[in-house]
Amino acid sequence: MDMKAVVARLTLLAACCGLLVSATDVMTHGRIVDNRNRFAARQLQAVVGVRHYQISKVANDLYLLTNREGNPAGFIFDVSTEQGYNGHIGLWVAADLSGKILGVRVKDQHETPGLGDKIELDVSPWILSFNGTSLALGDTAWHVKKDGGDFDQFTGATITPRAVVRAVHDGLARFEAHKGEWMTEAKHEL
Amino acid sequence: MNYRRIAADGLWRNNPALVQLLGLCPLLAVSNTVASSLGLGLATLIVLTLSNLTISLIRGFLDDSTRLPAQIMVIATFVTLAELLLQSYFFDLYQRIGLFVALIVTNCSLLGRAEGFARRNPARFALADGFMMGLGFLVVILLMGTIREAFGQGTLFANMQTIFGESAKDWTLHLGNHGFLLMVLPPGAFITLGCLIAARNYLEDILGSKQTSEQIPTNAQPADS
Numbered sequence A: 001m002d003m004k005a006v007v008a009r010l011t012l013l014a015a016c017c018g019l020l021v022s023a024t025d026v027m028t029h030g031r032i033v034d035n036r037n038r039f040a041a042r043q044l045q046a047v048v049g050v051r052h053y054q055i056s057k058v059a060n061d062l063y064l065l066t067n068r069e070g071n072p073a074g075f076i077f078d079v080s081t082e083q084g085y086n087g088h089i090g091l092w093v094a095a096d097l098s099g100k101i102l103g104v105r106v107k108d109q110h111e112t113p114g115l116g117d118k119i120e121l122d123v124s125p126w127i128l129s130f131n132g133t134s135l136a137l138g139d140t141a142w143h144v145k146k147d148g149g150d151f152d153q154f155t156g157a158t159i160t161p162r163a164v165v166r167a168v169h170d171g172l173a174r175f176e177a178h179k180g181e182w183m184t185e186a187k188h189e190l
Numbered sequence B: 001m002n003y004r005r006i007a008a009d010g011l012w013r014n015n016p017a018l019v020q021l022l023g024l025c026p027l028l029a030v031s032n033t034v035a036s037s038l039g040l041g042l043a044t045l046i047v048l049t050l051s052n053l054t055i056s057l058i059r060g061f062l063d064d065s066t067r068l069p070a071q072i073m074v075i076a077t078f079v080t081l082a083e084l085l086l087q088s089y090f091f092d093l094y095q096r097i098g099l100f101v102a103l104i105v106t107n108c109s110l111l112g113r114a115e116g117f118a119r120r121n122p123a124r125f126a127l128a129d130g131f132m133m134g135l136g137f138l139v140v141i142l143l144m145g146t147i148r149e150a151f152g153q154g155t156l157f158a159n160m161q162t163i164f165g166e167s168a169k170d171w172t173l174h175l176g177n178h179g180f181l182l183m184v185l186p187p188g189a190f191i192t193l194g195c196l197i198a199a200r201n202y203l204e205d206i207l208g209s210k211q212t213s214e215q216i217p218t219n220a221q222p223a224d225s
Helices: A004-047 A125-130 A160-190 B003-013 B024-030 B034-057 B064-091 B090-104 B109-115 B123-153 B164-172 B186-210
Strands: A053-057 A060-066 A070-084 A087-096 A101-109
Touching: A004 A053, A004 A070, A004 A087, A004 A101, A004 B064, A004 B090, A053 A101, A053 A160, A060 A160, A060 B123, A070 A101, A070 A160, A087 A160, A101 A125, A101 A160, B003 B123, B024 B034, B024 B090, B024 B123, B034 B064, B034 B090, B034 B109, B034 B123, B064 B090, B064 B109, B090 B109, B109 B123, B123 B186
Parallel strands: none
Antiparallel strands: A053 A060, A060 A070, A070 A087, A087 A101
């Protein structure tokens, strides 16, 4: 086979493969986007649990909660830390306007299965211990018990819960500092 | 060449995971539960069958100098298709094993079968070979998933809803033992695979001493993945 024929045949094959991939991409794209959005919405809904709030997007990783009467009731925002046992832990925190936590859920984590992954609600109810807490507990309380605070650590794993408690605390502090701005932004956006 | 021999090769004599030791990366990384093992095993089975068939069909179309890039292109195409279809129809499963689906491209058993079998055999045999090799891989990864989940987590069939839908949520069996963490962690994968290879070789020895009359040459490739 001469060089030209080889190139022509390889090109033809590449074109066929490309066509097949593009066609599948076009056919599945809508479904995939739907799936992603539905997944994100389900994650957000899970943060506030069974309480009925309307969740509307204000900015990237910032969502406004509106209660049944249509009044702003709080925010869901994104908190992350690099202090996990295996680095990054991403969390969603929902807080009402007084700064009280409505719920915390793990967004993404790479903690050790069986130890650090107890921060996942599927694995352990630990993450629910944040419900109803706020910065009003005082700085000393915002630690794991081993460090003299209010939050349980896990048997065999202190680093993960310590990182999560720290991250949620810092997230609340950020919320208190910026909630005025966020409200203005939300009114502007919606 | 006959189907019986192809089946025996894929499932036992030349099993991709236990004898050729190909595709270890996904085999070790994803085998921590039955559900993710099943998902990745099935995806590999489908991709391997289709890529083998396609490569056999185009075997007269390309010459030796371009067959490798062509084979890789065919494999990469099927893996991309599998990834897109998983994302659109099995999104929860994709969340769990998505990272490793892309790694099917690097699963050397695919290129190994393309080079070692599909490019010199008729399509029907290549199809059978791809299916049997894929099935051999699926059986081994499922075994590993079962052992590691049972000992490591003390459960079986947890998270099966990612494959079979909501009704599979209650399939989880609790075995009543506390998880032995090591088995879920990477070392557990190596230990389990080592035990499985040892068990297979032991059985092979027992069976082999009974029927030494016929020495069958295998077409095992060196493990390079």
